Amino acid sequence: xxxxxxxxxxxxxxxxxxxxxxxxxxxxxxxxxxxxxxxxxxxxxxxxxxxxxxxxxxxxxxxxxxxxxxxxxxxxxxxxxxxxxxxxxxxxxxxxxxxxxxxxxxxxxxxxxxxxxxxxxxxxxxxxxxxxxxxxxxxxxxxxxxxxxxxxxxxxxxxxxxxxxxxxxxxxxxxxxxxxxxxxxxxxxxxxxxxxxxxxxxxxxxxxxxxxxxxxxxxxxxxxxxxxxxxxxxxxxxxxxxxxxxxxxxxxxxxxxxxxxxxxxxxxxxxxxxxxxxxxxxxxxxxxxxxxxxxxxxxxxxxxxxxxxxxxxxxxxxxxxxxxxxxxxxxxxxxxxxxxxxxxxxxxxxxxxxxxxxxxxxxxxxxxxxxxxxxxxxxxxxxxxxxxxxxxxxxxxxxxxxxxx
Numbered sequence: 343x344x345x346x347x348x349x350x351x352x353x354x355x356x357x358x359x360x361x362x363x364x365x366x367x368x369x370x371x372x373x374x375x376x377x378x379x380x381x382x383x384x385x386x387x388x389x390x391x392x393x394x395x396x397x398x399x400x401x402x403x404x405x406x407x408x409x410x411x412x413x414x415x416x417x418x419x420x421x422x423x424x425x426x427x428x429x430x431x432x433x434x435x436x437x438x439x440x441x442x443x444x445x446x447x448x449x450x451x452x453x454x455x456x457x458x459x460x461x462x463x464x465x466x467x468x469x470x471x472x473x474x475x476x477x478x479x480x481x482x483x484x485x486x487x488x489x490x491x492x493x494x495x496x497x498x499x500x501x502x503x504x505x506x507x508x509x510x511x512x513x514x515x516x517x518x519x520x521x522x523x524x525x526x527x528x529x530x531x532x533x534x535x536x537x538x539x540x541x542x543x544x545x546x547x548x549x550x551x552x553x554x555x556x557x558x559x560x561x562x563x564x565x566x567x568x569x570x571x572x573x574x575x576x577x578x579x580x581x582x583x584x585x586x587x588x589x590x591x592x593x594x595x596x597x598x599x600x601x602x603x604x605x606x607x608x609x610x611x612x613x614x615x616x617x618x619x620x621x622x623x624x625x626x627x628x629x630x631x632x633x634x635x636x637x638x639x640x641x642x643x644x645x646x647x648x649x650x651x652x653x654x655x656x657x658x659x660x661x662x663x664x665x666x667x668x669x670x671x672x673x674x675x676x677x678x679x680x681x682x683x684x685x686x687x688x689x690x691x692x693x694x695x696x697x698x699x700x701x702x703x704x705x706x707x708x709x710x711x712x713x714x715x716x717x718x719x720x721x722x723x724x725x726x727x728x729x730x731x732x733x734x735x736x737x738x739x740x741x742x743x744x745x746x747x
Contacts, residue, residue, distance in 0.1 A: 344370045345740060347525060347534035349513050349548050351375030353385040353489055353720050354712060355540035356496035357727030363503040365731050366740045371505040372534070373497075374527060376512040381493035383618055384542050385720060387685035389567075389598045389606055391581065392416065392426065392485040393718035396433070397593070400453040403701040407722035407729070409454060412483055414724040419487060422495050425601055431484035431581035432466060434475040436669045440585040441477055447585065448479050457482065472577045472671050484581055488601050489720045513541075516552040516709075523552070523708050535737070538730060539711040543617045543688040549704065549711040556713060558690045558698055559636050562617045562629070563592075565609025565687060566657055568679035570597075577671055578605045584670060590649045595656075595666045606682055607667050607674075610656045620684045622657070641695025690714035701726060705733050 346362055348355045351373050359373050377383075392415055395408030419426040435444040444460075451458045459480045461469070466478045497507055508529065515526040516537065523537040541548040546560045570577065582597040592611040599605055613633065616626035633639050643650060656663045664676045690698035690713055701722070702714035710730055719726060736742070 343522065344372050344532060344534040345737065346371045346536050346538060347523070347532055348373045348538045348540055349525075350540035350542055350545075351377070351380040351497075351507065351509070352383060352540065352542050353381060353493045353496070353723045354542070354715050354726055355538075356380065356493050356500065357723040358538055358540055358730045359500040359505055359727075360496050361724075361727035361731040363500070363505070365734075365743055366737060367503070367743060368741050371500065371503075372532065373500065373505065373507045374511050374513060374525070374532070375507065375509050378510050380497055380507070380509070381490045384685065384688060384716075385493055386490050387620065387683060388489060388717070388720055389685075390486050390488055390600055391598060391721070392428070392487055393721040394431070394451075394456055394458075394481045394484050395454050395718070396447065396451040396456055396458065396479070396481055397586065398454065399699065400450065402699070403729070404718060404722070405454045407701065407725040408718040409456065411718070411722035411725045412485070415487065415492070415721055416485065418492070418495075418724060424487065424491050424495060426485055426487040427601065428483065428485035429580045429599060431481040431583060432461075432470055432473070433479045433481065433583045433585060434466065434473055434670060435477045435585050436475055438476065443585045443588060444477055444479060446588075451479065451481070470579055470582060472673055473582055474670065474672050486581070486599060486601050513548060513551070516548070518552050518706065518708050520707065535708065536734065537709045539709065540715075542715070543686065545688065545711060545713050545715075546690070549713055552706065552709050552711070554704060554706055554709070554711060556704065557693045558702075558713065559632065559638060560617070560688050561633055561636070561639055561691045562614040562619065563611045563687045563689055564614040564619060564684050565611055566684045567606045567608035567682040568663065569682040570605040570607060571678055571680060574674070574678045575603070575605045577673060582670055587649070590646060595663070597667075597670065607679060608663075608682070609685065610653045610663070611687070612653050612657045614686050617688075618686060620686060636691070638691045638693045638695050642691060642697070645695060687716050689716055703730065703733065710734070
């Protein structure tokens with residue numbers, strides 16, 4: 343019998359495993375992952391940004407955990423020698439009508455207790471000489487890291503505490519009783535006193551398998567990227583973001599310097615026809631039927647018909663994708679861009695067509711479900727793990743350490 347079984351070997355599941363040992367040092371923990379490697383989906387397909395929390399509603403989990411998480415992630419990388427770079431970011435207004443939105447974003451950043459600066463066109467040119475802008479916010483605490491490497495270190499810490507990690511093990515059925523949970527998998531049956539669902543793109547299905555019906559569904563959105571050819575990487579010094587459209591729930595195409603030295607440009611945001619569909623041709627009948635049969639999706643689609651069509655045009659037209667990037671860096675040309683791997687965002691959507699705007703955790707009898715953890719979940723992963731573990735009731739049979747923070 344395990345004390346805790348975590349479903350999902352991405353960065354949130356692994357950070358939760360690490361946090362369990364901080365509170366319960368003698369616990370018996372297993373992480374169950376269906377893939378042959380850890381951090382294989384959202385964690386391994388994101389842009390590697392350490393976010394500051396500027397975009398999020400003051401007081402929300404996203405705002406608090408991103409702010410705290412950027413600090414704890416940076417400290418973790420320093421402690422364990424994981425390569426990272428707090429290179430800073432600029433958020434740039436390129437049109438007159440974006441300047442009031444930039445002011446609103448600056449106010450929100452101050453409300454979120456961030457040390458940010460509004461900078462002039464001249465100051466922007468000093469930081470990013472090739473960027474076209476009418477005004478900008480400088481976010482010095484933003485940075486970059488390889489989240490796969492972070493996840494591998496989380497896993498190493500779990501194993502060092504005698505925790506187990508079961509790869510190529512797919513959860514098939516879950517039976518929750520009053521004092522334990524039985525998990526049937528492709529590699530046998532496990533029993534645990536408590537199950538923690540960190541299944542990312544499949545978190546709603548794992549919650550449903552445990553008997554928890556929610557008014558939300560995971561809808562997968564693919565984000566497609568290009569890379570700058572090596573000869574044009576000099577155009578990007580830091581992280582360069584546009585002012586987001588407050589009516590559209592994605593951040594817009596931007597430029598990201600990677601730890602490897604490469605520069606990513608993107609992403610767009612289009613419906614993926616498969617929950618783990620990283621290519622345009624990826625298709626899963628069950629996944630797509632679920633989305634198309636879900637009233638919440640159609641309500642969302644009707645609200646963002648114009649923006650959604652623009653995203654699809656960018657998906658199939660490199661010329662249009664380039665035009666969007668040229669708003670930030672006019673020198674960029676189509677031939678400067680080469681295709682790069684895509685990511686898929688697990689976005690929880692409610693029946694009324696509204697996106698779940700914050701991290702969302704459901705506490706059951708003997709289960710806890712992390713049902714919405716899209717960006718900035720990688721940045722916030724250490725804090726999400728702590729929050730999940732904080733919600734675990736006292737375990738009389740386990741030695742417990744008092745956590746000071």
